[in-house]
Amino acid sequence: MNLYETLAADIEGQVARGVLLEGEKLPSVRQTSQRRSLSISTVLRAYSLLESRGVIESRPQSGFFVRPRPKASARPAEAPKALVLSSEVDVSRLVLSTLRTIRTQNAVPLGSPYPDPAPFPWTRISQYANAIARRNQHWSVMDDLPPGNPQLIRQIARRHLENGLAIDPSEIIVTVGATEAINLCLQAVAKPGDTIVVESPTFYAMLHAIERMGMRALEAPTDPNEGINIEALRSILSQQRVAACMVMPNFQNPLGFLMPDARKRELVELLSQHDIPVIENGVYDELYYGDSHPVSLKAYDTKGLVLYCSSFSKSLTANYRIGWALPGRYTAQVEKLKFLNTLTTPSLPQLAIADYLQHDGYDRHLRQVRKGYAQRARMMAAAVLRFFPEGTSVSDPQGGYVLWVELPAGVDAMQLYAKALERKITVGPGHMFSARGSYTNYIRLNYSYPWSKEIEDALRTLGRVIGELL
Amino acid sequence: MNLYETLAADIEGQVARGVLLEGEKLPSVRQTSQRRSLSISTVLRAYSLLESRGVIESRPQSGFFVRPRPKASARPAEAPKALVLSSEVDVSRLVLSTLRTIRTQNAVPLGSPYPDPAPFPWTRISQYANAIARRNQHWSVMDDLPPGNPQLIRQIARRHLENGLAIDPSEIIVTVGATEAINLCLQAVAKPGDTIVVESPTFYAMLHAIERMGMRALEAPTDPNEGINIEALRSILSQQRVAACMVMPNFQNPLGFLMPDARKRELVELLSQHDIPVIENGVYDELYYGDSHPVSLKAYDTKGLVLYCSSFSKSLTANYRIGWALPGRYTAQVEKLKFLNTLTTPSLPQLAIADYLQHDGYDRHLRQVRKGYAQRARMMAAAVLRFFPEGTSVSDPQGGYVLWVELPAGVDAMQLYAKALERKITVGPGHMFSARGSYTNYIRLNYSYPWSKEIEDALRTLGRVIGELL
Numbered sequence: 001m002n003l004y005e006t007l008a009a010d011i012e013g014q015v016a017r018g019v020l021l022e023g024e025k026l027p028s029v030r031q032t033s034q035r036r037s038l039s040i041s042t043v044l045r046a047y048s049l050l051e052s053r054g055v056i057e058s059r060p061q062s063g064f065f066v067r068p069r070p071k072a073s074a075r076p077a078e079a080p081k082a083l084v085l086s087s088e089v090d091v092s093r094l095v096l097s098t099l100r101t102i103r104t105q106n107a108v109p110l111g112s113p114y115p116d117p118a119p120f121p122w123t124r125i126s127q128y129a130n131a132i133a134r135r136n137q138h139w140s141v142m143d144d145l146p147p148g149n150p151q152l153i154r155q156i157a158r159r160h161l162e163n164g165l166a167i168d169p170s171e172i173i174v175t176v177g178a179t180e181a182i183n184l185c186l187q188a189v190a191k192p193g194d195t196i197v198v199e200s201p202t203f204y205a206m207l208h209a210i211e212r213m214g215m216r217a218l219e220a221p222t223d224p225n226e227g228i229n230i231e232a233l234r235s236i237l238s239q240q241r242v243a244a245c246m247v248m249p250n251f252q253n254p255l256g257f258l259m260p261d262a263r264k265r266e267l268v269e270l271l272s273q274h275d276i277p278v279i280e281n282g283v284y285d286e287l288y289y290g291d292s293h294p295v296s297l298k299a300y301d302t303k304g305l306v307l308y309c310s311s312f313s314k315s316l317t318a319n320y321r322i323g324w325a326l327p328g329r330y331t332a333q334v335e336k337l338k339f340l341n342t343l344t345t346p347s348l349p350q351l352a353i354a355d356y357l358q359h360d361g362y363d364r365h366l367r368q369v370r371k372g373y374a375q376r377a378r379m380m381a382a383a384v385l386r387f388f389p390e391g392t393s394v395s396d397p398q399g400g401y402v403l404w405v406e407l408p409a410g411v412d413a414m415q416l417y418a419k420a421l422e423r424k425i426t427v428g429p430g431h432m433f434s435a436r437g438s439y440t441n442y443i444r445l446n447y448s449y450p451w452s453k454e455i456e457d458a459l460r461t462l463g464r465v466i467g468e469l470l
Numbered sequence: 471m472n473l474y475e476t477l478a479a480d481i482e483g484q485v486a487r488g489v490l491l492e493g494e495k496l497p498s499v500r501q502t503s504q505r506r507s508l509s510i511s512t513v514l515r516a517y518s519l520l521e522s523r524g525v526i527e528s529r530p531q532s533g534f535f536v537r538p539r540p541k542a543s544a545r546p547a548e549a550p551k552a553l554v555l556s557s558e559v560d561v562s563r564l565v566l567s568t569l570r571t572i573r574t575q576n577a578v579p580l581g582s583p584y585p586d587p588a589p590f591p592w593t594r595i596s597q598y599a600n601a602i603a604r605r606n607q608h609w610s611v612m613d614d615l616p617p618g619n620p621q622l623i624r625q626i627a628r629r630h631l632e633n634g635l636a637i638d639p640s641e642i643i644v645t646v647g648a649t650e651a652i653n654l655c656l657q658a659v660a661k662p663g664d665t666i667v668v669e670s671p672t673f674y675a676m677l678h679a680i681e682r683m684g685m686r687a688l689e690a691p692t693d694p695n696e697g698i699n700i701e702a703l704r705s706i707l708s709q710q711r712v713a714a715c716m717v718m719p720n721f722q723n724p725l726g727f728l729m730p731d732a733r734k735r736e737l738v739e740l741l742s743q744h745d746i747p748v749i750e751n752g753v754y755d756e757l758y759y760g761d762s763h764p765v766s767l768k769a770y771d772t773k774g775l776v777l778y779c780s781s782f783s784k785s786l787t788a789n790y791r792i793g794w795a796l797p798g799r800y801t802a803q804v805e806k807l808k809f810l811n812t813l814t815t816p817s818l819p820q821l822a823i824a825d826y827l828q829h830d831g832y833d834r835h836l837r838q839v840r841k842g843y844a845q846r847a848r849m850m851a852a853a854v855l856r857f858f859p860e861g862t863s864v865s866d867p868q869g870g871y872v873l874w875v876e877l878p879a880g881v882d883a884m885q886l887y888a889k890a891l892e893r894k895i896t897v898g899p900g901h902m903f904s905a906r907g908s909y910t911n912y913i914r915l916n917y918s919y920p921w922s923k924e925i926e927d928a929l930r931t932l933g934r935v936i937g938e939l940l
Contacts, residue, residue: 010636019627019639027632036634037762092806096615103612114612126603129818133600142573142584143789145566157489162497164506166480169489176646176812183811192662192684208810214662214684292507319613321816336562340678341653342646342812346791348599349816 148174256397618644
């Protein structure tokens with residue numbers, strides 16, 4: 001191809017791909033000549049070629065524009081593709097696919113890991129963001145270097161204090177969501193090849209983090225009401241070297257239990273004896289159904305071995321991507337890793353959340369959300385037991401917004417996932433919650449959305465499909 | 471300690487640490503009782519104790535407040551601490567310390583890796599952010615799942631096209647700055663233990679990324695004007711297994727060279743023959759001094775082996791933390807890793823930058839910045855040659871904003887760093903640009919700031935200190 005043909009092909013390709021839209025002005029001949037180091041005449045030849053092909057048109061005194069194209073008939077919505085999953089379930093692909101299906105096809109979001117965003121005070125937070133942006137403050141990347149924005153750090157420390165945990169604010173590292181916090185903490189305490197003890201079932205993001213860093217997950221027996229089995233853990237620790245432990249003591253995803261305080265204390269003591277750090281995932285801590293905020297493992301930590309991770313994504317706004325870590329004696333390492341991983345967290349979202357926390361009704365908002373979740377937990381459990389075949393049992397969540405459902409033996413949750421998707425219903429197959437291929441007849445259901453006929457119908461449909469799979 | 475004493479100690483500690491500020495209202499007795507599961511009388515006893523100690527005061531009808539404390543005499547600004555660095559230079563600590571010194575002590579920012587933020591159009595970008603926040607749009611985390619916000623992706627594709635590179639927009643993955651993009655790309659193409667070829671000297675963030683993932687950096691000879699030595703690379707590839715190559719062909723940090731196009735083509739061809747992916751760091755691409763935008767390695771790539779990484783941090787705004795990757799045949803893997811690393815990039819910064827690119831004067835802004843940088847490159851080079859002892863030589867940057875200075879043999883740049891810091895001047899010691907302990911008599915100087923007497927004096931002082939070190 002000649003130079004002008006190459007240029008014309010480039011532009012035509014970008015029009016076809018929607019990078020250049022109908023009616024959009026092309027860069028001028030002079031600009032294009034300069035930017036691409038082509039002669040004026042080459043650019044002119046390319047534009048003429050595109051004009052003759054009907055891709056662009058010249059308008060007197062104004063330049064070249066992308067021509068409107070004949071309207072193609074509306075493309076039918078893509079049919080949901082059933083994922084073919086081998087024994088090695090690609091969980092992140094499954095989660096992404098579920099989310100995209102919910103979003104693009106309005107599927108029933110029972111499989112979503114995220115809460116219904118509707119009751120979140122995004123209007124208020126936007127107003128704070130607006131006020132901050134309006135100040136036109138001159139931000140440099142230096143302002144919010146790790147550990148993070150000082151105002152937000154103070155608000156996070158206050159919130160912990162209000163919830164009964166006095167922490168040193170210099171321990172707080174602001175991150176891009178709890179996801180980054182967990183990744184950084186894990187990397188601070190363990191290295192490739194190390195063994196990490198997790199609950200079973202465990203939240204898949206933890207399995208991902210472990211796998212991604214070339215570590216090994218060891219799934220410890222976990223009681224659906226009391227959390228990780230301390231005796232089993234004791235026996236594991238006496239038999240092999242363990243680099244770290246990762247748990248979610250409050251409203252665990254997917255089991256929903258609240259680990260009793262005595263158990264938390266025992267766990268921290270046991271791990272302290274072995275000098276083993278524990279990463280505590282506290283993202284549901286604010287979503288309790290009981291009278292008071294649950295106690296964190298951190299409260300029992302005297303040796304700086306608890307690395308607490310949380311975020312505002314499940315209790316305020318997911319979209320701002322603000323999380324934090326309290327990494328105990330690993331604070332310096334996590335701060336450094338934060339710097340290496342993403343340098344800093346954007347300031348505008350940090351400041352908007354700090355202002356909201358300082359001036360607004362976080363508690364009022366949370367009270368409403370908690371009340372709704374507690375009620376829907378019971379409604380969804382009842383509906384599942386009513387519509388699903390005999391042999392089904394459900395968890396009894398004490399906080400958060402997910403229900404863990406055991407289906408009759410023999411039902412394959414991935415098959416159910418695929419068949420449900422054909423009916424525009426999403427579920428979280430149990431396969432995602434273990435790296436060992438356990439929980440193949442379990443599913444996780446999200447009950448954060450307001451109860452509706454649609455949800456009830458979806459559960460009825462699921463019950464029928466499960467019956468067919470039996 | 472009793473329960474009430476513990477509570478009082480917690481609150482007193484938070485006041486001492488500045489989490490609770492003077493005059494700030496404490497949570498009510500009822501709230502604290504509920505949140506911490508303590509009886510009303512326990513909380514009241516704690517508050518009374520704090521009142522008797524003068525930490526808080528009760529105000530009729532309004533509750534308890536933190537009492538103003540007697541003003542301590544203003545603390546003298548902390549003297550800059552000279553870092554004691556072993557042969558294992560902790561580069562991230564050095565960079566963080568440099569930035570903090572610049573920020574908190576107004577040190578001369580010759581050692582900063584970031585451009586002077588002053589000429590950046592942050593006012594305009596804030597206005598777009600404001601308009602977006604004002605719309606109060608209901609964002610869910612699902613809206614901008616990887617690969618990223620569709621509007622921003624279209625603008626990035628357009629910008630590449632304007633700069634002469636036609637790319638498929640579905641290849642673009644939005645990240646938290648180029649830092650995240652580089653980390654994810656490296657992880658997509660190599661695994662712990664693998665060997666990665668880099669330039670020598672090389673930008674330290676690349677060395678960090680390699681080290682952090684347990685990979686091995688192999689520093690290849692690099693010509694200060696033409697970039698990585700292709701013959702040397704050919705010889706390396708014939709002798710050992712290399713998993714990937716990381717380069718910065720345009721305005722390399724710290725050398726500032728523009729790799730000739732013929733060399734770029736040769737490099738891509740050589741790596742393609744061996745089927746070795748190359749991560750291209752393009753963060754300075756928009757900061758060219760020549761007539762046209764430099765060509766990317768990506769332009770010569772026919773096999774999808776070039777993973778291009780860039781950001782708006784060096785050309786528009788660092789604080790919004792928006793970067794992207796064009797990972798070629800590794801796009802699916804990088805998209806998945808993005809999901810695992812930080813889930814999504816915050817929407818508000820993505821949308822604000824998309825709006826700015828679509829509606830505003832990015833090119834006008836850049837023309838001014840480029841002109842200033844080109845001029846200051848010459849001024850700083852001249853001043854260095856004038857003030858520094860004989861035996862000093864300087865680079866000839868073709869873009870970007872850093873000068874690479876070779877000091878007379880025997881001068882230790884870390885000693886210079888420490889002595890300069892005592893005089894509130896920062897420099898980038900050459901030690902940071904190699905994992906092998908090379909470049910101990912080199913420094914990197916940032917010339918993005920407007921020329922001033924302060925900068926000239928700082929260079930004169932540096933020259934004197936170097937003389938003393940000889």
